[in-house]
Every structure is written in C-alpha cells, then in structure tokens.
Amino acid sequence: MAEPYIHKLFHRKKLDQQNQEGKESMAYINEEVKGSIYVTEQGLTLEKDADKALFVYPWKHYYDWADVYELDTMQIGDIGENLSVLEMDEYAVSLGDTFQLGEAIVQVSQPYLPSWKLARRLQIDDFALQMQQSGRTGWYFRILQAGNIQAEQDMELIDRPYPQWSIAACNEAMHKFKEDLRLADDLLQCDVLGKTWENMLKKRLRGIPLRTKRRLFGPE
16 A cells, blocks of 8 residues: 655645725635645634644545536645645545654544535535535645655654544544434544544533534534
8 A cells, every 4th residue: 555645745834815894804825835844733724723723625625626626726735724635535544643744643523514614715605515425525634743845755653542533434423424413422532633623522511502504504
C-alpha cells in the first residue's frame, strides 16, 4: 500500500471585509504554499480551536463532486482544505491516527462538520447536506509537535489507538445512527476526540437537540 501523501498545501488568509450588518466578515482566501511552512498548534485554518489546526481533504473527492454537480470549475483547495492528500480517505483514516509529517507530528482529532458557510462560498446551496450524507467530509489534524511541512511529502503513520473508529464510522455515529446512544457513548470514550464533537455527543446523550438544520443551511 502506498504511503499517505501531501499533494498540495494551502494556508488560509483572512480578508478584511464587513458583511451587510457591518460585522467583521469570515471571508478568506485559500492560498497555495510553495515550499515549506512552519506550523504550530494554531495551524493554518484560522480556527481558534487547536483541534482544528489543519483541515485535510482527499484529492479524489473533487472528481466525485464534479460528477454530482456536473461542473468542472471546482479547483483543488476550493473546499478550504489545508492539506490535499492522496492515498487517504475517510475509510482509511481513524480517530487518533498520528503521523510524522515533515518535522511536525499531527493527530486526527475529528471529522469536518459540513457548514452552510462552505456551501455559500462555493455557491452551491445544498453542498453541506450532500457532503454530510455522502461521508466525503474530510477531517482535522491537531498539531502535537510543531515543525516545517511542505507539499509533495509522504506521511508516516506512527500510532493508531482507535482503529475501530475510522472517520467514516465517526460520521455514521453522528449523522446516520442518531438514535443509537450506546454508539454515541462509545465514541465519546475516545480520549483523542476533538472538543466540538465531544460537546455535540454530550448534548445528544442528555437529550438536547442539535441545531443540524442551521449548521447545514444557515440562519433563516
């Protein structure tokens, strides 16, 4: 089996804009990195959550989206990923997988939760819903050890504590088997699970409704 491979590397850069209400906009550009870049626990996503330091997305999914929406305009990086990867997908990657990536050490923290903000950026109204239902979500890395990383580089798997919890299995537990509270509790026991997913599963176990429609389609 081929080693996981970084095809392209991107760094999000915030745009200084305001929305119609005069509030600061979350708009950004996803700029391709040529050469190496030093990553710390803050990562390259503009997220404040260290569990979301790097957004990883399989390169092959772009072909699937081109077929679904009958378009050829979507380019690698448009989904907002920091790492466009080969030889990795949601079935091959598990929660807690730890990789040597250049000088850095990274760990899978949680799947990406599809959002209306991405759908709006792509100008495809149901993209977040399609992304969630298809399971082509990608995932996040947290940074365990800072260091220089670059594209066209292999990743070496150095630890796999939860092989039973592939990203695909996590997505099914969250989005497909919503009534299976035992499954939710089992996933919650993973000590490497990111805070966003941890909080959502805790709400589910307490019977608190999750605002899924708002996350997928935005405020009404």
